[in-house]
Amino acid sequence: MKIDQMTMEDIRSGLDTKKFTAKELVQSVYKKISEVEDQVEAYITLSEEEAYKKAEEIDTAIEQGEVLGPLAGIPIAIKDNICTEGIKTTCASKMLEDFIPPYDATVVKKLKDAGAIIIGKTNMDEFAMGSSTENSAFKVTKNPWRLDRVPGGSSGGSAAAVAAGMAFMALGSDTGGSIRQPAAFCGVVGLKPTYGLVSRYGLVAFASSLDQIGPITKSVKDCALTLDVIHGFDPKDGTTKSVKNATSYLNEIEKGIEGLRIAIPREFFPSTLDSQITNEIMESMFMLKGLGATIDEISLPITEEGLSAYYIISSAEASSNLGRFDGIKYGYRSDEYEDIEELVLNARTEGFGKETKRRIMLGTYTLTSGYYDAYYNRAQKVREKIKQQFNDIFKKYDLIISPTSPVLPFPIGEKIGNPLDMYLSDIYTISANLTGLPAISLPCGFCMEGLPIGLQIIGGPFSESKILRAAYALEQELGLGNGVAVIKEAKR
């Protein structure tokens, strides 16, 4: 098996049985990067020096027979909106082009403690705003399956890096589908955990009440393994919770799905949906049924109201969170200014990209007194209503299954000029963010053009274990995952 096709599980056993060293592993990853990164453009920053240093540490530890962390020696990548001490964290923005955080995000610290090796920081939509990774100030990441297609967004760099074999796991952040949608587009597994299961400390905030960090991996098992490491209460994040009986997600994963009650919302399969998506999801449904789950069709209205509520709330919070980028304390500073007002104005005008500015303006407007009740307050009420709907469903069912995205990976440039059309590609994923519920996307097949199709599983609060069990069962049945996901050589 070629190294770039291995899962984290394969690597752990390879290192333990001394088939290869961590250093060799890191070398092979950077070799792969040197081969394909030019075409995929998944990374903003590579941290070779740190990676080799860490690899040597791991190799020494292996030699001395020390007990290693669960991710020891595994080369991973981190989305560039998650702070890494001493390594640039740009949020794909000119505003933070040279920002080097003096601290690690809690998740980064946990990954490092578990022995993971950080290969680099991945490209994204600026400040995680977007669904195609075309809004980066630095580069446009390509879908490794077809280089003329977008990898999805905003964690497109992370998904592409994993799909192209340039990292074995990559962290993403998901505010409205930003882990799941690119995972679906790139044919990999992406999990958005329950809000509060994973610490947000060190994640440069986009919309604080919706953001959640999660793993993007090749297999469901790798996803569970990562979640085992990164989840849990963090005293630095007041919104995190400690989960009762938090046993290992990995240990639970093979327990099967006998008796699980699964709901399929009919509204997620409109007649306009690409029939290839409908067919692949349906096929998966029958497989799950065959494995002992019960399937019911239910009604879960997906309204434009929900999408609007999402954009109002996320933009409102973003307008506030991004206020700190004023050109005064760090980051981009304009050369031209007469007074402090002009300094802030010019820094923000020149430092932020188009989409970011669009959302800051939208958010500022909807919070302004006089419009607050008509927009922000109403959006919060819609959010409550959606929460209630999901609550009711999860009284009767264990899981909801739907497509991850209503569209297949679209051509680069196709939607960039039409933000409303772009926003629609998140319509199946935003509910999990508005409700704080956990959701996973895993590949369930390919369309005729060879592009991956993603299936989404949503669960009740803190039901990650159940979600992972179902995803794993399906993955096994489909024969995908576990290193089988074929990474094609990028086309020239």
Added chain:
Amino acid sequence: MKWETVIGIEIHAELKTKSKIFCGCPTDFGGDVNKQTCPICLGLPGSLPRLNKEVVNLAIKAGLALNCKINNVSKMDRKNYFYADLPKAYQISQYDYPVCTGGYVDIDLDGEKKRIRINRIHIEEDPGKLIHLQDEPFTLVDYNRSGVALIEIVTEADLRSPLEAVQYAKTIKSILEYENISDCRMEEGSLRCDANISIREHGDARLNTKVELKNINSFKELQKALEKEESRQRELYDFNESYKVIQETRRWDSSKGRTISMRKKEDAHDYRYFAEPDIPKLVVDDETIRQIEETLTELPSDKKARFIEDYKLTEKEAEILVGEKSLADYFEEVIKFGLSPKLIANWVLGDLMKLLKVQDTNIGSIPIKAQDISELLKLIEKGDISGKIAKDVLEEMFNTGKEPTIIIEEKGLKQISQGNVLEVIVDTVLEGNIKSIEDYKAGKEQALTFLMGQVMKETKGQANPVMAKEMLLNKIKIV
């Protein structure tokens, strides 16, 4: 026309917490610039606030001391605005659900009680500090204060004069000090006042346009600023109806002795408040509130009443003693040594206060132990030293912290009460002043005072005055 002044006050008090409101950074005053900071209080990207529990408890304590309702559920909000000293571009504060609502405090106006209603008390963070350099085209920022925990105490518009406002502010200060909620060091900015002031015709129920005076940091300045603004507004109304007061924020310039416009209502900020998503709702159960209530100490007004009742002090005496908690504590400590409260009050309020004033210090930082001052007063009662000498001894104690007996010993100040020693001196004085004896006999009372003076002079003030006078009178009769 008869005008009535209407004033409402907002007091910002820095809470006496060891660390800042959202991080573990220290709150000590005067540390090296920007050294007491971390990613959280600097608002670095990715950092998250973590609410310090001590802050909530102190805010609740303040609410209980000011008769407020403590809300079991409250929340933190973001107040969004750009300012160079505000690292996150928003201040975390409380907007529509503050931790305490609807209280009151009674203030004392020349013996008359007046109840001032408190609208709310909320928690918030302090921003940093801008340092404007003279003749330089730039400004420096010190974030040491950024994230220091504050409470804001807001009154209803119940105050009717600058004097009432000052009396109110003093009352709040003393309560916060009493309850160990804030240091209330106005000169260090740990207590600051904003005041809303408007005037209206007497009997008018509706409020007129108000002006907000910002960041006043002493009671004297508060009074001056309000008086000046009061007369400015009166003049405007008296001058011409059309010269109405406009709603604005004005800053008090103490060097110029006038208020200066900062911003008009037209460009007043829209703070775009919304619920802080990084901090969960604040939930406080009744048991916690009860436990905090138990830590409340006697309030100054109650203490004053007790002092008058138990120690038979005058209104004025009690008020001064209670005005500063450490002074009242000191007073009661001395009482424990079994002296008359009235005598102690005289000495504490008289000579000791005078020394404190001259040396510009407070009772907490002087070296005189309560036991030592009681010792001194006992020596006077016993007649070992005169009251006059005691004053000198007290000053020496104040400066050196030595015990009174040691000072008296060292300086030989013990009163001369032995009859034989005194007799020799009295005889000497009488021999040298035959004329005065005759004057006295001729009915000139002052002659005796003169002779007493001479005795005191001879003994460097150490003669027991009662004995000396008796001896003089006896001897004059004999002579």
